[in-house]
Amino acid sequence: MSKLLNITVLIVLSAFSVLAQKNGGMWLPTELNEQEMKDLGLKISVKDIFDTTRPSIKDAIVQFGGGCTGEVISPQGLVLTNHHCGYEYIQYHSSVDNDLLKNGFWAKSRQHELPNEDLSVTFVVDIYDITDKILAGVDGLSHEEAQKAIDDNIKRFQKETPRESYQHIVVKPMYDGNKYYAFLSETYNDVRLVAAPPQSIGKFGADTDNWKYPRHTGDFSIFRIYADKNNRPAPYSPDNVPFKPKYYLPISIKELKEGDFTFIFGYPGRTSEYLPAAAIEQIITHTDPTRIAVRDITLKILDEKMRQDHATRIKYASKYAIISNAWKKWQGELKGLKRSNAVQKRREYEGKLKALNPDMNTKANSKPSIPI
Secondary structure, three states: OOOOOOOOOEEEEEEOOHHHHHHOEEEOHHHOOHHHHHHHOOOOOHHHHOOOOOOOHHHHEEEEOOOEEEEEOOOOOEEEEOHHHHHHHHHHOOOOOOOHHHHOEEOOOHHHOEEOOOOOEEEEEEEEEOHHHHOOOOOOOOHHHHHHHHHHHHHHHHHHOOOOOOEEEEEEEEHHHOEEEEEEEEEEOEEEEEEEOOHHHHOOOHHHHOOOOOOOOOOOEEEEEEEOOOOOOOOOOOOOEEOOOOOOOOOOOOOOOOOOEEEEEEOOOOOOOOOOHHHHHHHHHHHHHHHHHHHHHHHHHHHHHHOOOHHHHHHHHHHHHHHHHHHHHHHHHHHHHHHOOHHHHHHHHHHHHHHHOOOOOOOOOOOOOOOO
């Protein structure tokens, strides 16, 4: 069961204590259990994390590009993100004579910062639970009719919800369509490259170290958000000025210690944590092996071509990195699922769930339901 797609901001909670290992998880920032988090060591209020009435951490967290997270770290709109998240844009500005991938880049002044035509960052302004509005009128309908009703309800909600001209409303399903949330957002399209380390630092260890722990990679790049003179989103213009955020993250140089509370605030994409045993088995026996095999062939072809000359290497660098990132991830996922005996454990969990709800598979219910 996928929780969310590309515009969703989530909290991933962890800590280094045994207690946290039992309580870690992934939540919408509007649904945090403050007392439980404080029991784990949180020293601030959840209002400091997500609040729509005053500046909070959520105002410093952006969706970077199509699927990454960035953090605003200065009052002048500097954004920190991963090197691999900025890789495509570093490649775009690279050439054989000026290879930023290989040599890195550091803008000496704001005039030297490099614009990126297809890059944007998105802030989430607010999140609403609109389940009742979106699922209204679906009882008793067939699957196809229910989906059409849901689609119509989403369009109606987006049309009727008031917002500023530069704001957007995105509606996303959660928990396999059992709940629906609206995300009010603002997207800035003038985002310029400020700094990136050389590839020898930003991709140190390459695919060998990727998805491994510990890593020793300087996996970062720095960009700056620009806005119009009213601090609102605007297309690229030399007249734009550095964006002034409502909040930016202070950087601590204090060392972590065992048991410190930690959480990650960002855009992780989706989780498959609640997949049924049959779906996990499908991943192990068919899905991941097929994905890996196809990318084995693709990467081999690209590697051969990229070794021929520097121009070809630069041209396909980002495409190769994107493909190899997923290729390595699925290899690790496959090994982990097998090693942890995930299918059997999920079957045991499903058995316990069915024992608690013996008639759950026989009840007639036309609404979308969580699959077991």
